[in-house]
Amino acid sequence: MCCSHSFENEHQPGTVPEVFDISAVKGMKFFDPHVHMTSRTTDDYQAMADAGVVALIEPAFWLGQPRTGLDSFRDYYSSLVGWERFRSSQFGIKHYCTIGLNSREANNEALAEQVMELLPLFIYKEGVVGIGEIGFDDQTAAEDKYYRLQLDLAREAALPVQVHTPHRDKKRGTQRSMDIAIEHGLAPYSVIIDHNNEETVKEVLDRGFWAAFTIYPFTKMGNQRMVEIVKQYGSERIMINSAADWGISDPLAVPKTAALMQQQGISAQDIELVTYRNAITAFAQSGQIDETEFTSTIDQSSKFAGNSILRGGQQPRIDKSSIIIS
Numbered sequence: 001m002c003c004s005h006s007f008e009n010e011h012q013p014g015t016v017p018e019v020f021d022i023s024a025v026k027g028m029k030f031f032d033p034h035v036h037m038t039s040r041t042t043d044d045y046q047a048m049a050d051a052g053v054v055a056l057i058e059p060a061f062w063l064g065q066p067r068t069g070l071d072s073f074r075d076y077y078s079s080l081v082g083w084e085r086f087r088s089s090q091f092g093i094k095h096y097c098t099i100g101l102n103s104r105e106a107n108n109e110a111l112a113e114q115v116m117e118l119l120p121l122f123i124y125k126e127g128v129v130g131i132g133e134i135g136f137d138d139q140t141a142a143e144d145k146y147y148r149l150q151l152d153l154a155r156e157a158a159l160p161v162q163v164h165t166p167h168r169d170k171k172r173g174t175q176r177s178m179d180i181a182i183e184h185g186l187a188p189y190s191v192i193i194d195h196n197n198e199e200t201v202k203e204v205l206d207r208g209f210w211a212a213f214t215i216y217p218f219t220k221m222g223n224q225r226m227v228e229i230v231k232q233y234g235s236e237r238i239m240i241n242s243a244a245d246w247g248i249s250d251p252l253a254v255p256k257t258a259a260l261m262q263q264q265g266i267s268a269q270d271i272e273l274v275t276y277r278n279a280i281t282a283f284a285q286s287g288q289i290d291e292t293e294f295t296s297t298i299d300q301s302s303k304f305a306g307n308s309i310l311r312g313g314q315q316p317r318i319d320k321s322s323i324i325i326s
């Protein structure tokens, strides 16, 4: 997972990092355009809602271990457009997803062939705002093949593309991802290049693509580095996300980065663009995002296909700060 580039330490040695004070972002709202909620708990949903996350995008990705058959993909995609969206709604967060065959799983060609036939059954469903996350991992021939096929699918369906760029050999992998997208007739404005860093951002913006940054501990970007990038490049076509998943990650990465940006003099307008508005503008090209749907009333006793998030006769939880759990 580790990037090959070494960057300066984010904190001065010996200093204790400040605690995130949620009141710093009070009244702000956030859109996290890359977060794998299937891997997260209801506490994470609650914390995100409390910190102002009103909507999110869950890209399809891999489980952390190989899938053994097509039905595993079918159930996973079904949960992204079904149960997980419902679970999110129970915390007042509007859930969207992108559907795709990710780069790692493209390397199982026998299965990948079958998944390509499955994808058209899901990409036109309500709340699917793009094809993703697709692209390169090891930059193999199979990854190249299925990336290209899915770009064609995105073009036919007129959907934005969410591109995962590799951890290893990132600069070359990023350039290659953009070259191929253009070769397949996609407008750069419909392609969100994800997991950028200081090495890739300039070219991505210069070529007219969206530049997404993942604030992820240890491996991708830290948020102090992100503040410097916005100071240098501004806010046009830049967005940040948490990419929180089953690994050590932070579902509050977007609100925390907004707080840090505010502290370090980034304008309210720029913060709003990189933590909320730009993601909406980019993914609304799918025709699937209606901002008026973000503020929904929560009823934790409502049901999805007969099931609610309340187990065994639980009552909807109201006061999470109470020491008593009843």
Ligand SMILES: [Zn+2]
Residues within 6 Å of the ligand: 034, 036, 059, 061, 133, 243, 245
């Ligand atoms: Zn991801």
